[in-house]
Every structure is written in structure tokens, then in C-alpha cells.
Amino acid sequence: MPLMPETTTQTIESALGGVLDPELGVDIVELGMVRGIEIDGTAATIHIALTIAACPLRTQIEGDVVRKVIALPGIDSVDVQVTAMTDRQRSELMGIARRNARDTAAPTMVNPMTRVIAVGSGKGGVGKSSISVNLAVAIADTGYRVGLLDADIWGFSIPRMLGITGRRLEAGDDRKIVPMQAAGIQVVSTGLMLDDEQTALMWRGLMLSKALEQFLHDVAWDRDLDYLVIDMPPGTGDIQMALARLLPQAEMVVVTTPQKAAQKVAARVADMARRSFLPVVGVVENMAGFTTDDGTHYDLFGKGGGEELAAELGVPLIGSIPLDPFVVEGGDDGAPVVRAHPDAPSARAVAGVAARILELVPPAADETCTARIAVLMEQLGQDAAG
Ligand SMILES: Nc1ncnc2c1ncn2[C@@H]1O[C@H](COP(=O)(O)OP(=O)(O)O)[C@@H](O)[C@H]1O
Ligand SMILES: [Mg+2]
Structure with missing residues (x-):
């Protein structure tokens, strides 16, 4: 029987690389929105910093995060802790998003x-x-x-x-x-x-x-x-x-x-x-x-x-x-x-x-x-x- 690959904070981070901010089209890891990952037995806690607390896309992002992580072996529950970014984090994110837009925009x-x-x-x-x-x-x-x-x-x-x-x-x-x-x-x-x-x-x-x-x-x-x-x-x-x-x-x-x-x-x-x-x-x-x-x-x-x-x-x-x-x-x-x-x-x-x-x-x-x-x-x- 093949060994179940172990889920680590790193595998979780890789999985979260597949969650895109729908507005920006850039993944949340690259955007610096993933602020922390913890695993306690079969429970994962993901700390996400949104650009603004009342982000209308909050539910969607949370849902995507849960679906990606719960699919990983050995994880039974996912708790998403949401905070809002600081001004500094937000301006860093904007820089990343702009660079990304520049690279992908149709000329x-x-x-x-x-x-x-x-x-x-x-x-x-x-x-x-x-x-x-x-x-x-x-x-x-x-x-x-x-x-x-x-x-x-x-x-x-x-x-x-x-x-x-x-x-x-x-x-x-x-x-x-x-x-x-x-x-x-x-x-x-x-x-x-x-x-x-x-x-x-x-x-x-x-x-x-x-x-x-x-x-x-x-x-x-x-x-x-x-x-x-x-x-x-x-x-x-x-x-x-x-x-x-x-x-x-x-x-x-x-x-x-x-x-x-x-x-x-x-x-x-x-x-x-x-x-x-x-x-x-x-x-x-x-x-x-x-x-x-x-x-x-x-x-x-x-x-x-x-x-x-x-x-x-x-x-x-x-x-x-x-x-x-x-x-x-x-x-x-x-x-x-x-x-x-x-x-x-x-x-x-x-x-x-x-x-x-x-x-x-x-x-x-x-x-x-x-x-x-x-x-x-x-x-x-x-x-x-x-
Ligand atoms: N500095 C100004 N002094 C006097 N009239 C102005 C001045 N700036 C704009 N206007 C007048 O105000 C009106 C609205 O200006 P407009 O440039 O069309 O505004 P917007 O494009 O924001 O709708 C126009 O009749 C314009 O000539
Ligand atoms: Mg005008």
C-alpha cells in the first residue's frame, strides 16, 4: 500500500497557491494574503489577511481556501481566520498585483x-x-x-x-x-x-x-x-x-x-x-x-x-x-x-x-x-x- 504523503504547512501553502483573488487574478500566496498556517492533528488553521476587512469577496476566498485544504490527506477540518491587511501590506500587495497585471495584460x-x-x-x-x-x-x-x-x-x-x-x-x-x-x-x-x-x-x-x-x-x-x-x-x-x-x-x-x-x-x-x-x-x-x-x-x-x-x-x-x-x-x-x-x-x-x-x-x-x-x-x- 502506498504511503499517504504527509500534509505539512508547506503542502498547504502549495495548495493555497491555487486560490486566486478573483478581482486580481493573482494567487493569494503570491499576494502575501496567507499570513500563517498551523496544523494540529487533523485540524488546519489558515490565517488570511484580506485587503479590506469588509471585502465583498471574503466568502468566496474563504470557501476556496477551505476546499483546497480539506482535500489534502489527513486534514479533516479547516478553520480560516480572517484579518485585514495593514496599509503597508496593502501597498506591497498592490505592487505585486500591478507587476502581475503588466506581465499578463493583452497588449x-x-x-x-x-x-x-x-x-x-x-x-x-x-x-x-x-x-x-x-x-x-x-x-x-x-x-x-x-x-x-x-x-x-x-x-x-x-x-x-x-x-x-x-x-x-x-x-x-x-x-x-x-x-x-x-x-x-x-x-x-x-x-x-x-x-x-x-x-x-x-x-x-x-x-x-x-x-x-x-x-x-x-x-x-x-x-x-x-x-x-x-x-x-x-x-x-x-x-x-x-x-x-x-x-x-x-x-x-x-x-x-x-x-x-x-x-x-x-x-x-x-x-x-x-x-x-x-x-x-x-x-x-x-x-x-x-x-x-x-x-x-x-x-x-x-x-x-x-x-x-x-x-x-x-x-x-x-x-x-x-x-x-x-x-x-x-x-x-x-x-x-x-x-x-x-x-x-x-x-x-x-x-x-x-x-x-x-x-x-x-x-x-x-x-x-x-x-x-x-x-x-x-x-x-x-x-x-x-
Ligand atoms: N475653473 C473654471 N472656471 C469656470 N468654469 C469652469 C472651470 N472649470 C470648469 N468650468 C465649467 O464648468 C462646467 C463643467 O466643466 P467640465 O469640464 O465639463 O466638467 P466635467 O468634465 O467634470 O463634467 C463647464 O461649463 C466648464 O466650462
Ligand atoms: Mg466631462
Whole structure:
């Protein structure tokens, strides 16, 4: 009779390697969620640390753990002890999950070297689109190649803000959608595709996350883009998850108004971003006060919300953009304020935000060895020529 292989803490750990975190698709051992394994006779106790105590997937993970371990020889009962991870453990887990996503994500048309800045907020009307457009243009004005993806599938406003309504995106030879050139940047938006009611209906039937997937897989984005700015639809959920999955290099800028209520909503977006492993680069406060021509200042939408949110999230306040009729005008006329009125306080503030983002998320090419080698070769070539 063959000897029953003995079940050890090591065999249990191997078995737990087959339990995947359903959200992340990575096994719980690799994620560091297994914090301890004990065997007492035929009883096993497994200590599991979940990312958050109230994790909706808790029952599923617990069930999977029990099924894997009870199947092992000599184990009759399995007790799962659940705790919540510390902040530090959670951030380590995020690192692992992101690395894993990077290794397994189906390649999109976006070059992995392109920095991706998603501009998000909990609700509409806080200025995401205005900021996305002006930020994209401001970064382009510093000499980088920039793309702008309007991921607000139904609430698209980018085409109007760039004055490109009435034109349509077309497919190239490879049947990929060719982004439109406007204001010196590459632009894609459902607003540039919906030429008839039928197409509109088709898009309306698409899940947001599916639409995003199409934009990333079926658009011939310039391989040399330094930055891709994504104007996110308002709210949390699916689309953030999809973005994190499809573009593991994506990072998020959270927009809020100075108001307490807005700040709370924005905090939820940041929380969702973290849970889908989108790092939050920082907070941009918009509609922060209005100064009249005679210098009187009004805090129309409250005060300090951006700073408080940034502190709460432990990220920098990247900038504070004042209320300015030029922003509205620029949006309506298709002439972004950073170009139309570069000296307006709002335009200066956006330029400041762009500069700070270039610092916080520097262009990837600058960091690579190949880029450095290319520069060296170029210098060598010049020396040889001169
Ligand atoms: N700093 C600002 N000053 C004045 N109006 C602004 C400012 N930012 C945005 N707006 C206006 O607020 C409205 C909502 O902005 P929008 O960018 O469309 O927000 P979102 O994309 O978050 O829904 C628009 O009419 C826009 O022109
Ligand atoms: Mg918008």
C-alpha cells in the first residue's frame, strides 16, 4: 500500500497557491494574503489577511481556501481566520498585483512607454474635461507628444472643447481608427464617431469598460506618445478597473472642487482607484475662488477641499485652478484657455499643474537605457561629423 504523503504547512501553502483573488487574478500566496498556517492533528488553521476587512469577496476566498485544504490527506477540518491587511501590506500587495497585471495584460495599441494620466472625479461638472483638455494642450506646449482619450463615452465634451465637431474619425489601412489631430494633440472621442443614430445606439449598448477596451485596442495611437491623458467618465467602478487592467501604467489625477461634499465624493474615486491599483498622482482643486476685476475675492464653492483631500489621501495637491469665465468661453469656443489666454490666472494654474505632473510622472523615455544610448549615439555621431 502506498504511503499517504504527509500534509505539512508547506503542502498547504502549495495548495493555497491555487486560490486566486478573483478581482486580481493573482494567487493569494503570491499576494502575501496567507499570513500563517498551523496544523494540529487533523485540524488546519489558515490565517488570511484580506485587503479590506469588509471585502465583498471574503466568502468566496474563504470557501476556496477551505476546499483546497480539506482535500489534502489527513486534514479533516479547516478553520480560516480572517484579518485585514495593514496599509503597508496593502501597498506591497498592490505592487505585486500591478507587476502581475503588466506581465499578463493583452497588449493594447498604447506603447507601454507612454505615460497614462487618467483625470477622474466622483461626479460630473467639477471640470474634468476642461482640465483634461487644457492639461493635454499645456503638456504638448512643453514639447511632448500628447494624446487625449475622451473616455466619457456618453457625456463626451472633448470635441466641442477643441472645436472639432462635425469631423469624423476614419479607419486607416490596418482598419485601426486613426486619431484626429487637433490643437497639436491626438484626439479620440465617441463624439467623433457617432455620425448616425444607429452607431450612437450601438455605442450606447456597449458597456463602458468595453468601449474603453475598444479605444485602446482599435485606435492606432502614435507609438511615440509621451503622454496619454484620459478624460474619465464621472463616478467609480468598472471603468477604473478596466483601465487598471488594460493599461497597467495608468495613474490617476483626482479633481475636486473646494467644497466638502465634492471632496467626499472624490475620496470615493480615490479609494476605488487604489482598489483597482491605479496609483493616485495627486489632487487638482478646480473652481477655487473667484476674483473680480477690482480684486475682491469670493470663495464661491467653499475653501480648502483640495488640500484636505490631498492630505487624506497622502498625495500632493498638484494645483488649484480658480473660477474663470475664460475657461467656460474656451470650452464653448473650442479654444482652450491655456492657448487663448495664457496669462489668465486659470491658464497659469493649469500650466503649473502640467509642470508638476511632468515632475511627478516624468516621461518614460527619459528613464530608459535605450533612450540614453540613443542620445549618446547621437552625440557621438555629431562629434564624428563635427
Ligand atoms: N475653473 C473654471 N472656471 C469656470 N468654469 C469652469 C472651470 N472649470 C470648469 N468650468 C465649467 O464648468 C462646467 C463643467 O466643466 P467640465 O469640464 O465639463 O466638467 P466635467 O468634465 O467634470 O463634467 C463647464 O461649463 C466648464 O466650462
Ligand atoms: Mg466631462
